[in-house]
Amino acid sequence: MEKHILSKSTFIRGVQCLKSLYLHNKRPYLRDKLSPEQLAKFRRGTKLGIIAQRLFPGGIDLRPRSYRQYAQKLEQTRNYIESDNENIILYEAGFQYDGLLSFIDVLVKDRNGWTAYEVKSSTKISETFLIDAAFQYYVITNSGLQLNDFQIIYVNENYKYNGNEDVNLNDIFIKKSVLDEVLKRQKFITDKVEEEKKVFELEKSPQIEPGEHCTNPYPCDFIGHCWKKIPKEKWPEIEYKDESFYDFVDDILNIAGGKR
Numbered sequence: 410m411e412k413h414i415l416s417k418s419t420f421i422r423g424v425q426c427l428k429s430l431y432l433h434n435k436r437p438y439l440r441d442k443l444s445p446e447q448l449a450k451f452r453r454g455t456k457l458g459i460i461a462q463r464l465f466p467g468g469i470d471l472r473p474r475s476y477r478q479y480a481q482k483l484e485q486t487r488n489y490i491e492s493d494n495e496n497i498i499l500y501e502a503g504f505q506y507d508g509l510l511s512f513i514d515v516l517v518k519d520r521n522g523w524t525a526y527e528v529k530s531s532t533k534i535s536e537t538f539l540i541d542a543a544f545q546y547y548v549i550t551n552s553g554l555q556l557n558d559f560q561i562i563y564v565n566e567n568y569k570y571n572g573n574e575d576v577n578l579n580d581i582f583i584k585k586s587v588l589d590e591v592l593k594r595q596k597f598i599t600d601k602v603e604e605e606k607k608v609f610e611l612e613k614s615p616q617i618e619p620g621e622h623c624t625n626p627y628p629c630d631f632i633g634h635c636w637k638k639i640p641k642e643k644w645p646e647i648e649y650k651d652e653s654f655y656d657f658v659d660d661i662l663n664i665a666g667g668k669r
């Protein structure tokens with residue numbers, strides 16, 4: 410397997426801050442410990458993604474359990490794509506192109522062609538989600554698979570549980586095509602990928618002063634390192650989504666979690 414340099418998450422890290430990308434790659438031991446809130450957030454996001462896959466029942470799960478399975482999962486993905494099957498549903502199909510790696514939550518082939526779906530544990534589609542989708546589209550299409558559409562699946566904030574046992578996942582999640590937005594950002598992805606790859610060749614970390622970007626869009630995990638000379642009272646406050654959103658997601662996980 411070709412060695413990958415940038416995954417989706419490291420690419421997004423570099424969009425937020427090139428120094429963070431450098432430290433992540435060359436000085437990972439400087440990273441802050443994950444807070445319980447961040448760990449809980451990651452777990453909820455993963456579980457919600459797995460539940461959203463049930464919008465497309467009967468799919469083949471290609472999720473790699475560790476990085477050692479990457480090559481195997483990439484090959485399996487290729488085999489399914491090259492097969493003659495007219496209808497295919499893949500969970501976590503993997504793609505690689507020019508040192509970039511991407512696993513897409515759901516990939517569906519029907520009579521219209523291939524559609525990629527990415528699940529977000531959020532009630533809104535942010536600019537970061539669009540860049541994230543644009544990166545995945547870039548890797549998938551450049552690796553040789555033409556996509557008919559790219560959609561983001563997110564949480565319906567107006568969903569109200571009515572107490573019935575039969576939960577309709579189509580009421581909980583919203584699917585929205587972002588293909589036009591993704592296409593508009595392809596030039597940005599091309600340029601940014603080149604810029605980020607150059608960071609790996611640097612001998613020293615890029616000179617980037619800490620600032621508002623350290624918590625936007627995500628709290629950086631090198632704040633303890635970069636802000637250490639700044640008095641603690643001036644450190645950025647890490648804001649998490651308000652509690653009601655997490656209660657809402659927990660409700661969804663409880664309601665839909667047991668259903669198959």
Ligand code: SF4
Pocket residue numbers: 425426427428429430432617618619620622623624629630631632635636
């Ligand atoms: S703390 Fe701020 S300046 Fe330092 S790596 Fe993170 S985002 Fe960049």
